[in-house]
Amino acid sequence: MPSSFPTGPARTAAATACVLVLTSLLGCSNGGGGGGGGETASTAGPSAGSGTRVTINDFKFQPASLAVSPGTTITVVNDDTTTHTLTATKGGAFDTGDIDPGKSATFTAPSKPGDFPYDCTIHPFMKGTLTVK
Numbered sequence: 208m209p210s211s212f213p214t215g216p217a218r219t220a221a222a223t224a225c226v227l228v229l230t231s232l233l234g235c236s237n238g239g240g241g242g243g244g245g246e247t248a249s250t251a252g253p254s255a256g257s258g259t260r261v262t263i264n265d266f267k268f269q270p271a272s273l274a275v276s277p278g279t280t281i282t283v284v285n286d287d288t289t290t291h292t293l294t295a296t297k298g299g300a301f302d303t304g305d306i307d308p309g310k311s312a313t314f315t316a317p318s319k320p321g322d323f324p325y326d327c328t329i330h331p332f333m334k335g336t337l338t339v340k
Contacts, residue, residue, distance in 0.1 A: 260284060263291050268335040277339050279316040291327045
């Protein structure tokens, strides 16, 4: 019985196309959330850091809104399946850089009170707000 799936180079091209489509869907199909941000201080496992914590899971920051005092240490833990960032969207107040799955980064909240919106620069639909008061 003949197969409808291509063989040889055509099969390789079809398989590559399938992988690209699946990667795209997995990387961009979930809704956004938001939260946290900062300077990279660690790329250790999830137990790194102390103080306030933001977790990334299912392409969302949890919590999406976070209120802290100036100078608070914030640990961002990536419990997702892909690399993310937590980056201030204005003024460069904080940027974790890339956080690989299962890793974390820490940063210090700005010393100036205010609202600091942030997102994931890789997945900009992921959004949150850090409020310093």
